[in-house]
Amino acid sequence: MPKLVVRSFAISLDGFSAAPGQSQEEPFGKNGLRLMGWAFATKHMKTLFGGTGGAEGMDNDFLVKSDENIGASIMGRHMFGPPPDAKDKASWKGWWGENPPYHHPVFVLTHEKKAPLPMEGGTRFTFVNDGIESALKQALFAAKGKDVRLAGGAATVRQYLKAGLIDELHLVQVPLLFGQGERIFEDLRGVESLYECVEFTPSKVVSHLQIVRKAR
Amino acid sequence: MPKLVVRSFAISLDGFSAAPGQSQEEPFGKNGLRLMGWAFATKHMKTLFGGTGGAEGMDNDFLVKSDENIGASIMGRHMFGPPPDAKDKASWKGWWGENPPYHHPVFVLTHEKKAPLPMEGGTRFTFVNDGIESALKQALFAAKGKDVRLAGGAATVRQYLKAGLIDELHLVQVPLLFGQGERIFEDLRGVESLYECVEFTPSKVVSHLQIVRKAR
Numbered sequence: 236m237p238k239l240v241v242r243s244f245a246i247s248l249d250g251f252s253a254a255p256g257q258s259q260e261e262p263f264g265k266n267g268l269r270l271m272g273w274a275f276a277t278k279h280m281k282t283l284f285g286g287t288g289g290a291e292g293m294d295n296d297f298l299v300k301s302d303e304n305i306g307a308s309i310m311g312r313h314m315f316g317p318p319p320d321a322k323d324k325a326s327w328k329g330w331w332g333e334n335p336p337y338h339h340p341v342f343v344l345t346h347e348k349k350a351p352l353p354m355e356g357g358t359r360f361t362f363v364n365d366g367i368e369s370a371l372k373q374a375l376f377a378a379k380g381k382d383v384r385l386a387g388g389a390a391t392v393r394q395y396l397k398a399g400l401i402d403e404l405h406l407v408q409v410p411l412l413f414g415q416g417e418r419i420f421e422d423l424r425g426v427e428s429l430y431e432c433v434e435f436t437p438s439k440v441v442s443h444l445q446i447v448r449k450a451r
Numbered sequence: 452m453p454k455l456v457v458r459s460f461a462i463s464l465d466g467f468s469a470a471p472g473q474s475q476e477e478p479f480g481k482n483g484l485r486l487m488g489w490a491f492a493t494k495h496m497k498t499l500f501g502g503t504g505g506a507e508g509m510d511n512d513f514l515v516k517s518d519e520n521i522g523a524s525i526m527g528r529h530m531f532g533p534p535p536d537a538k539d540k541a542s543w544k545g546w547w548g549e550n551p552p553y554h555h556p557v558f559v560l561t562h563e564k565k566a567p568l569p570m571e572g573g574t575r576f577t578f579v580n581d582g583i584e585s586a587l588k589q590a591l592f593a594a595k596g597k598d599v600r601l602a603g604g605a606a607t608v609r610q611y612l613k614a615g616l617i618d619e620l621h622l623v624q625v626p627l628l629f630g631q632g633e634r635i636f637e638d639l640r641g642v643e644s645l646y647e648c649v650e651f652t653p654s655k656v657v658s659h660l661q662i663v664r665k666a667r
């Protein structure tokens with residue numbers, strides 16, 4: 236059965252996935268991009284964005300595995316953008332340029348009605364207005380038997396987690412303090428009876444945690 | 452200079468230090484004591500409570516170090532008790548029996564006026580009614596040049612952290628989901644400019660994190 240998975244999703248030591256103050260310059264909020272430092276250092280990420288070099292090893296292996304067998308993605312409105320300070324909101328096509336690193340259908344949860352955006356390299360953004368279950372249904376159909384990856388952000392992951400719709404959640408805990416921002420684990424009373432952490436794999440710089448839905 | 456330190460303080464993967472539903476049977480809340488499983492497995496903890504055996508290694512080393520050079524402790528009202536369901540609240544002497552594993556002066560933050568409780572083995576509980584700074588001052592005096600350990604719980608650690616009074620904070624992240632409970636990192640906007648994580652040392656079962664106050 237195809238699954239809904241969250242992979243390589245970074246959270247700070249105090250539980251935040253983004254800092255406040257998202258802007259066109261700072262998609263992870265003010266000084267928030269450092270949450271991804273462990274990932275940007277890897278060979279996989281450098282290659283993905285057209286560069287060379289980068290570290291191999293455990294973090295790289297996790298990132299490579301994160302992209303495997305994914306047929307479609309889902310993301311929330313803030314992860315797609317535009318940020319509040321974008322100059323030309325109407326022509327906004329996401330944060331990732333003309334050739335986004337998805338290369339498959341991406342479903343964006345939003346209240347805005349918008350025509351689909353076909354991009355270079357196989358990414359196609361479709362805007363879903365009728366809720367998380369509809370987005371999942373559309374994404375599973377588009378994935379043609381492969382898994383669907385829930386890309387983020389925190390509020391969207393939280394919604395799917397609360398609904399018990401996520402099959403596997405791979406979190407990356409980064410030893411940084413944010414002080415404020417958006418959490419996955421907020422207002423999730425009962426999550427402990429639906430999900431459990433089954434794997435704890437620390438690298439030299441972060442902790443990889445595998446959380447799965449318990450068997451019913 | 453003597454320091455105020457927090458050591459071997461466990462938090463769940465989703466950021467909680469205790470589960471709701473504290474009772475005489477369950478001081479860490481309903482099913483909450485599993486947060487301390489990593490510690491109870493060690494030689495140091497077994498010895499502390501009069502047992503034998505237990506694991507050596509990194510987690511044990513951290514626990515041994517946690518008790519070094521400590522001249523006094525501070526704790527919050529819930530950490531001392533009594534819990535709501537205690538039968539004889541007036542005769543309550545803490546969770547630790549007649550010979551508590553502190554063996555030094557312990558200052559309990561509470562609104563209740565209560566005479567000091569001298570216990571066997573050198574532990575003496577003193578009840579402080581006039582706030583966290585007063586408790587710290589009294590504990591530093593009683594520690595006679597040694598450090599003061601802030602034992603917990605979460606709400607008390609949070610208060611001292613917010614006031615910038617903690618010098619070193621050693622957290623132990625345990626890969627368990629609690630879903631709800633009490634957090635250290637709640638309502639701590641600005642903590643990121645006062646404190647930073649300077650060490651990340653994973654063992655096989657938990658992550659040890661060292662957080663220190665930044666130089667001013």
